[in-house]
Amino acid sequence: MRTVSIVGARPQFVKLAPVSRAMSCAQDQGRPAIEDFIVHTGQHYDPGLSDIFFSELDIPAPGIDLNIGSGAHGEQTARMLQGIERVLLDIQPDMVVIYGDTNSTLAGALAASKLHIPIAHIEAGLRSFDRAMPEEINRVVSDHVSDILFAPTTTAMENLGNEHLSDRSILVGDVMLDAIRFNSSLSLLKSKILDKLQLEGQRYGVATLHRAANTDSGRLRLLLDSLNRVASDYLPVVFPVHPRTVARISTECPDWKPGPRLMVVDPVGYLDMIRLTEIASVVLTDSGGLQKEAFFLNTPCITLRDETEWPETVDGGGNILVGTSQDKIHQAVGKVLSLAADGDSKPSFSAEKYFGDGDAAGKIVAEIADFLSR
Numbered sequence: 001m002r003t004v005s006i007v008g009a010r011p012q013f014v015k016l017a018p019v020s021r022a023m024s025c026a027q028d029q030g031r032p033a034i035e036d037f038i039v040h041t042g043q044h045y046d047p048g049l050s051d052i053f054f055s056e057l058d059i060p061a062p063g064i065d066l067n068i069g070s071g072a073h074g075e076q077t078a079r080m081l082q083g084i085e086r087v088l089l090d091i092q093p094d095m096v097v098i099y100g101d102t103n104s105t106l107a108g109a110l111a112a113s114k115l116h117i118p119i120a121h122i123e124a125g126l127r128s129f130d131r132a133m134p135e136e137i138n139r140v141v142s143d144h145v146s147d148i149l150f151a152p153t154t155t156a157m158e159n160l161g162n163e164h165l166s167d168r169s170i171l172v173g174d175v176m177l178d179a180i181r182f183n184s185s186l187s188l189l190k191s192k193i194l195d196k197l198q199l200e201g202q203r204y205g206v207a208t209l210h211r212a213a214n215t216d217s218g219r220l221r222l223l224l225d226s227l228n229r230v231a232s233d234y235l236p237v238v239f240p241v242h243p244r245t246v247a248r249i250s251t252e253c254p255d256w257k258p259g260p261r262l263m264v265v266d267p268v269g270y271l272d273m274i275r276l277t278e279i280a281s282v283v284l285t286d287s288g289g290l291q292k293e294a295f296f297l298n299t300p301c302i303t304l305r306d307e308t309e310w311p312e313t314v315d316g317g318g319n320i321l322v323g324t325s326q327d328k329i330h331q332a333v334g335k336v337l338s339l340a341a342d343g344d345s346k347p348s349f350s351a352e353k354y355f356g357d358g359d360a361a362g363k364i365v366a367e368i369a370d371f372l373s374r
Contacts, residue, residue, distance in 0.1 A: 001372050002035045004093040006084060008043030008068070008104030010053060011176075011289040014270060015099045015122060017057040018178035018361035031369040036060075036097075039087055041080045041104040042067040052269040057183070070244070073103060073134055080107035088115055094372050095120055098142060101135040101309075105142050113145040120368055122175060124149035125156025125165075126288075126309040133213065135288075139309075148371055150364050152176075153312055153354055172363040173356015176289065180296040181358045184274055191275035193268060199279075203235050204263075205333070206276050207284040210242040214286050214304060219324045220245075221253040223304060226329045227284065231261035234333055237284070238263045238276060281346075282336045284329070291319055296351050300336040302329065312354035317347065 003023070007016050020036060027033040040062035054061060066083040068076060084107055088096065096112035097120045098105045105121075112119045124143050128136050140163075143149055149165060151157045152174035160169040194200045207227050209215065214223055231237040241249075241264055249256060258264045268276065273290075277283060278297040283290060286304045294301040295310075295318040306323045313319035320336070322328040340346065352358075 001032050001095075001369065002037065002091065002093045003095045003097055003368070004037045004039055004088065004091055005097045005099070006039050006041065006104055006108030007062075007099060008041035008080070009100075009102045010270075012099040012102065012104065013053040013057060013059060014179050014289070015175045017059050018175050018182060019097070019122065019364060020059055022361040022365040026365055026369060031366065032373065034365065034369065037064075037091055037093065038062040039084065039108075040065040041083070041107065042069055043076070043080070043102060043104045056270050057179075077103045077107050080104060081111050084108055084111040085115065088112060088117060093117060095368060097122065097368070098146070099123060101126065101139045101142070103134070103138065106138040109142040109145050118148070118371070119146040120148040120150065120364070120371075121146040122150045122364060123152055123156075125151040125153075125158075125160040125169065127156075127159045128307045128309045130307055133211075135309075148367060150360075150367070152356070152360065155311055170363075170367055171356075172367070173358070173360035174292070175360045175364070176292055177296055177351055177355045177358050178361050180274065180293060183271060184278065184297065187271040187274040187278070191271045193272040193275050194279065197238060197263060197265070199236075199238070203281050204279075205230065205235055205237040205282045205284060206280045207237050207239045208242065208287050208290055209239075209285070209304065210245050211286040211305070214324065215245050215248040215252075218252075220248055221256060222324055222326060224249070224253065224256050224258075226324075226326045228259040228262050229326065229330060230284070230333050232259050233330070234337060235281060236261045236263060238265060238280075240265050240268050240273070242267065281340065282333055284333070292355075295319065295349050296355075298346050298348050300339075300347065302332045302336065304329065313349075316349050316354060318349040 023034045023036045068079050095118045098108040099122045149169040150172045157171050283294040283301045291310050295313045301319045303321050320332045322332045
């Protein structure tokens with residue numbers, strides 16, 4: 001059996017890792033061997049967002065890197081579609097596996113569907129119900145052209161059912177929980193980020209900011225000022241800055257400066273980010289992936305958006321949606337910190353209740369093998 005996995009961005013590398021491990025063990029578990037060919041679109045081309053993840057997560061090197069790079073959504077997706085189609089015609093896989101909701105996901109889905117190659121969508125059924133988000137369009141289109149939809153939560157299954165996709169949907173749990181379970185102990189052994197940033201034994205927060213709705217508008221300055229305010233009033237905040245956010249700061253608010261307790265750093269590797277998140281007192285982010293990772297690591301999260309595709313993190317008490325209001329952000333941080341009995345105590349969120357038993361990848365590979373055998 002031959003599959004092609006299409007990836008292009010940091011969250012997809014994280015999801016790919018446990019699936020790749022499970023595929024390599026398929027034959028040992030009495031299933032047909034699966035030869036997986038990894039195609040990296042190059043959507044994230046910065047080494048801090050790409051190369052380091054393959055090495056840290058022990059993912060086989062991509063068979064092909066399309067080196068697409070950045071660009072407007074239509075241009076980027078079109079170039080990916082062209083490159084992926086050529087690869088699929090050459091490899092002739094039995095199935096294409098796509099992950100998440102990026103432009104790489106959409107391009108992989110469209111290329112495979114037009115060539116009549118079966119598609120498995122991992123992390124299917126997510127909905128923010130905000131069609132202004134490019135990711136929402138990518139999710140919906142990818143789900144509707146895929147042949148197997150691997151849903152991470154019951155909410156995702158309900159969303160797929162509402163769109164009449166139940167007959168091809170399977171609840172497997174979340175592969176990112178698999179990844180966190182596998183890598184959290186590894187990060188404890190290997191990550192030196194706390195020493196590097198002189199945070200050992202200190203209270204601090206972590207912030208990330210990259211979504212177009214927040215960076216390509218007047219919201220960016222408001223959010224940057226909010227981070228400075230939180231750092232000044234409450235605790236130091238580590239801010240690994242995404243390359244596109246760096247570019248937007250230079251064009252949208254070139255006069256902005258980080259305060260003395262806002263620690264602006266380059267993007268960090270996955271193991272370092274796990275360690276930073278696990279020890280942090282609070283996370284502030286507009287990232288869907290980091291919302292979940294914080295939840296899995298029992299770190300309170302404040303989401304800088306009005307909606308989330310992960311309502312389970314809110315229902316489970318680990319996530320507060322605040323939008324971009326400076327006052328709401330400030331009040332939410334104060335609330336989170338006041339709930340902690342002391343600097344070391346943290347709440348415990350029930351990941352298993354919402355996101356499965358930590359073996360989503362094994363279930364996915366078993367279903368793919370059964371599908372291809374049929």
